[in-house]
Structures are given as structure tokens and as C-alpha cells.
Amino acid sequence: MDGPFLIAIGLIASGDPALTEIIALSLKVTLTAVSIGCLVGLPLGAGLALARFPGRGVIVVAFNALMGLPPVVAGLLVYLMLSRSGPLGDLALLFTPTAMVIAQTILILPIVISLTRSVVEDLWAEYREQLRSLGAGRLRSVPTLLWDGRVSLVTGILAGFGRASAEVGAVLIVGGNIAGHTRTMTTAITLETSRGSLGLAVALGIILLLITLSLNAAAWGLAQSARGRLG
Amino acid sequence: MKVDKVIASATTILPLRLKDMSYSVGNARLLDGIDLTVKAGRRLVVMGPNGAGKSLLLRLCHGLIEPTSGSISWQSQDPRPAAQAMVLQRPVLLRRSVRANLNYPLALAGYARAARSEMVQKTLARFGLIPLAERPARLLSGGEQQRLALARAWALRPQILFLDEPSAALDPSATRAIEDLIFQFSAEGITIVMTSHDLFQARRLAQDVAFLHRGRLIEHGPAAQFFDAPQTPEARDFLGGALIW
Ligand SMILES: Nc1ncnc2c1ncn2[C@@H]1O[C@H](COP(=O)(O)OP(=O)(O)OP(=O)(O)O)[C@@H](O)[C@H]1O
Ligand SMILES: [Mg+2]
Numbered sequence: 001m002d003g004p005f006l007i008a009i010g011l012i013a014s015g016d017p018a019l020t021e022i023i024a025l026s027l028k029v030t031l032t033a034v035s036i037g038c039l040v041g042l043p044l045g046a047g048l049a050l051a052r053f054p055g056r057g058v059i060v061v062a063f064n065a066l067m068g069l070p071p072v073v074a075g076l077l078v079y080l081m082l083s084r085s086g087p088l089g090d091l092a093l094l095f096t097p098t099a100m101v102i103a104q105t106i107l108i109l110p111i112v113i114s115l116t117r118s119v120v121e122d123l124w125a126e127y128r129e130q131l132r133s134l135g136a137g138r139l140r141s142v143p144t145l146l147w148d149g150r151v152s153l154v155t156g157i158l159a160g161f162g163r164a165s166a167e168v169g170a171v172l173i174v175g176g177n178i179a180g181h182t183r184t185m186t187t188a189i190t191l192e193t194s195r196g197s198l199g200l201a202v203a204l205g206i207i208l209l210l211i212t213l214s215l216n217a218a219a220w221g222l223a224q225s226a227r228g229r230l231g
Numbered sequence: 232m233k234v235d236k237v238i239a240s241a242t243t244i245l246p247l248r249l250k251d252m253s254y255s256v257g258n259a260r261l262l263d264g265i266d267l268t269v270k271a272g273r274r275l276v277v278m279g280p281n282g283a284g285k286s287l288l289l290r291l292c293h294g295l296i297e298p299t300s301g302s303i304s305w306q307s308q309d310p311r312p313a314a315q316a317m318v319l320q321r322p323v324l325l326r327r328s329v330r331a332n333l334n335y336p337l338a339l340a341g342y343a344r345a346a347r348s349e350m351v352q353k354t355l356a357r358f359g360l361i362p363l364a365e366r367p368a369r370l371l372s373g374g375e376q377q378r379l380a381l382a383r384a385w386a387l388r389p390q391i392l393f394l395d396e397p398s399a400a401l402d403p404s405a406t407r408a409i410e411d412l413i414f415q416f417s418a419e420g421i422t423i424v425m426t427s428h429d430l431f432q433a434r435r436l437a438q439d440v441a442f443l444h445r446g447r448l449i450e451h452g453p454a455a456q457f458f459d460a461p462q463t464p465e466a467r468d469f470l471g472g473a474l475i476w
Contacts, residue, residue, distance in 0.1 A: 129295045130323035134336040134383070135313065144335075148326040230326045230367045 007199025033104035045116025066110035075170030252301035322380035
């Protein structure tokens with residue numbers, strides 16, 4: 001019998017269809033979740049940075065705490081919502097890619113919100129009077145601050161992407177790891193390892209590592225070049 | 232928007248009147264009972280030792296902070312007219328190109344894209360910034376940054392310009408360039424209110440002087456009178472280099 005590494009290399013080199021399908025689904029789920037997380041989280045985080053209202057501190061702390069939400073707990077919550085007896089049971093979303101997107105969005109959103117809030121808050125302290133002097137109101141300052149904080153924001157979002165794509169607990173609970181339907185890289189690794197078929201597991205592990213590595217390289221490269229280009 | 236703009240620049244917002252204006256933070260009265268009128272078309276230099284309240288006074292006039300008591304009112308009755316601009320003591324340049332920094336306030340003011348790019352181009356040319364136009368503003372030298380900040384404030388065609396230490400930390404030739412620009416603005420009819428630490432610069436530029444000491448305005452009048460015959464011992468010490476704070 002070949003060692004798992006040889007099998008893995010073989011699978012990757014031959015572009016095994018089961019393997020590529022799993023990778024494609026994983027990336028699709030995580031990319032969708034990150035996009036939704038940014039669409040909602042960037043304006044919300046910036047708003048939270050500029051707004052002053054009673055109870056703001058509680059919300060800030062809550063989102064900071066939610067960054068550490070254990071993925072299995074997020075998965076469990078989504079499961080309870082979507083299960084047939086749950087409040088959203090009629091939508092029949094449990095064990096679909098959509099359910100996995102929801103779970104991952106819940107994991108990513110607090111990261112994007114907290115990151116955006118802290119980046120925008122710091123910038124606001126520096127920019128506040130200048131923007132007012134130039135004629136920008138509070139609301140109009142939001143896109144300005146997001147754009148000027150773009151380097152830190154993108155770096156943080158890439159890290160969020162890394163966390164989401166490496167996550168297994170939530171997608172396993174709400175996706176169910178159904179072959180050809182909701183099987184992602186991480187759930188497949190879990191299953192294949194427990195079944196003792198290490199070839200596919202190792203192949204996926206290698207791909208996952210490469211993705212994480214290139215995300216970090218991208219974040220680092222971006223920060224480096226931005227420092228040189230933008231000051 | 233456009234129509235408002237024409238009307239706004241047709242009517243003068245000056246003079247600016249401060250009546251018994253005070254500014255406090257907690258129990259500290261940082262500016263105390265300031266009475267001051269800023270007349271149209273003049274160059275007023277606000278002087279005083281470090282911490283006297285010069286920057287606060289300019290920020291209050293410009294409307295960046297609100298007085299604790301007393302009033303600051305414009306001839307136009309507008310609470311915060313658009314036809315004014317300020318160069319802060321530490322100007323903040325946006326993390327974008329020089330061109331984008333000039334474009335930004337014009338976009339906020341509602342100018343259409345075509346008008347804007349023409350105004351930006353004119354401003355770049357006037358301030359000698361064309362070779363730097365596409366450079367990231369944050370990476371310019373201190374002098375270049377100061378020039379850009381001045382250009383950005385001027386681009387809005389203000390009736391009054393507040394300049395807080397516009398040439399601090401610049402070399403003599405850069406300082407000279409800034410002073411020339413200030414004279415040109417003044418000749419175009421822009422009212423100038425500025426602070427300076429440099430007594431020689433103040434002598435060169437000032438038509439009027441306001442002298443602040445520990446948050447109080449203790450002298451205000453024509454420059455010649457202030458420099459030749461200061462009325463208060465504090466001003467005499469300051470001009471003689473003896474008053475540190
Ligand atoms: N938000 C604030 N809270 C407390 N004190 C303040 C605040 N802002 C300014 N001050 C104090 O008010 C005084 C006047 O400050 P200001 O910046 O106007 O001085 P300045 O005359 O411009 O001095 P410099 O010549 O050093 O620029 C200083 O003693 C400063 O420490
Ligand atoms: Mg100052």
C-alpha cells in the first residue's frame with residue numbers, strides 16, 4: 001500500500017474531481033460568508049466607532065467577546081434555528097451550503113465589526129478635526145475613514161478568511177458533511193481521518209495549509225507595499 | 232447646491248465678532264472673556280507664548296470646537312459659513328495621492344467632476360505641486376506637506392483663511408515661499424488670521440496683532456503700534472524674548 005503522502009500527491013497532481021469539488025465548495029462558502037460579513041460589518045463597525053449612545057460600551061465589549069465564540073457553539077445556535085422544530089425550520093436550510101454560510105457569517109461578523117471599529121476609531125481620533133474643517137460631516141466621514149484604513153482592514157479581513165476556512169465545528173454541525181453537497185475541506189479531513197483513508201485527508205490538509213500560507217503572504221505583502229506606497 | 236454656492240461667495244461673511252467668548256475644559260478656563268473683531272481683508276497675527284491659547288482661539292473661530300460661553304458670530308449670520316478654511320497646526324493629510332487630497336474637499340463642497348478636476352489642476356500648478364501630483368501625500372517632506380495643506384485650504388476659495396503656525400519647522404526658503412503665498416492670498420482679498428512663533432515673520436506679515444497671555448487677550452491693535460509701543464509688560468517681555476509662558 002502507498003503511503004498517504006504519495007496518494008495525496010497523486011490526487012492533487014491528477015486534479016481528482018472529488019478533491020476539486022470539495023475545495024470549490026469550501027472556498028465558495030467561506031468567500032460568501034466573508035463578503036456578507038464585510039458588507040454588513042464594515043459600515044456597522046465604522047458606525048459604532050463614530051456613534052455615541054448609551055449602551056455603546058456594552059455592544060463594543062459584546063462584539064469583542066463574540067470574536068472568541070467557539071465555532072461549535074455558533075454551529076449549535078444555527079442548528080437550533082434551522083432544525084425542523086426551530087423558528088426558521090420551514091426554510092429547510094439545515095444541511096445545505098446556505099446553512100454553512102450562515103454559520104460562518106456569524107463567526108466572521110464579530111471579527112469584521114470589532115476590527116473595523118478599532119481601526120476607524122483610531123483614525124477618527126486623528127482625522128476628526130481635519131475632516132470637519134474640510135467640510136465632512138460625521139456620516140460622510142465613514143467612507144473616508146474606511147478608505148484610509150483600507151490596509152489594516154484588508155489585512156484583518158484576510159485573517160478572518162483564514163479563520164473561517166480552517167474552521168470545522170460549525171460547518172460540520174449545520175452542514176452534515178454530505179458527500180457532494182456539504183462536504184468541505186475541514187469536514188472531509190475529519191471524516192477521512194477517522195475512516196483511516198489518509199490519502200484524501202492529507203491532500204486536503206496540504207491544500208488548506210497552502211491557502212492559509214498564501215493568505216498570510218498576501219496580507220504581509222499588502223502591508224509591506226502599502227507602507228512603501230502610502231506612508 | 233451650485234446656486235447656494237454663488238450666493239454664499241457673493242455675500243461677505245466678515246467681519247467675525249467674538250463677544251466675551253470663553254472656553255473651558257473642566258475647571259480650567261483656557262480662554263477667558265475674549266472680545267475680538269476680525270475685519271475683512273486684513274492680516275491678523277495672533278501672538279503669545281506656548282500654551283497661551285492661540286490654537287484654541289483659531290479652532291473656535293473656525294468652528295471646530297464650541298465656546299463654553301459668550302458668542303462667535305459671522306456677519307452672514309451663518310453659524311458656520313463654508314467660505315472659510317484652516318490649516319491646522321498639525322495638518323492631517325489623507326492616505327491618498329496629492330491630487331486626491333486636493334480633490335476631496337471640492338467633492339464634499341458639491342462641485343461636479345469636470346469643474347473639480349480643473350480646479351485641482353489649477354491648484355497644483357499654483358502651488359508648484361504638479362511634479363508631486365500622483366505621489367502619496369503622507370510620504371512628502373515636511374515642507375511639501377505644509378504646502379499641500381495650504382493648497383488644500385486655498386482650493387476652496389475661502390474668504391478667510393486660518394493658518395496655525397503655517398511655517399513652523401520649515402527651512403528659510405520654504406518659510407519664504409509660504410510667506411509669499413500668504414501675501415498673494417491677502418492681495419486677492421482673502422482675510423488672514425494666523426499664529427506665528429517667529430517674531431520676524433510676525434513683523435513681516437502682520438497688519439494687526441492680537442496678543443494672548445494665559446488665555447486672555449491683553450493687546451489687540453495695528454501691528455506697528457504693538458511692535459513699537461507695546462502697552463502691557465507681558466507684551467514688552469515677550470517682544471524682548473524674556474516671557475517664556
Ligand atoms: N482639550 C483640552 N483639555 C485640556 N487642556 C487643553 C485642551 N486643549 C488645550 N488645552 C490647553 O490649553 C492651553 C492652550 O492650548 P493651545 O493649543 O491653544 O496653545 P497655543 O497657544 O497654540 O500653544 P503653542 O504655541 O504651543 O501651539 C494649553 O495649556 C493646553 O494644554
Ligand atoms: Mg498652537
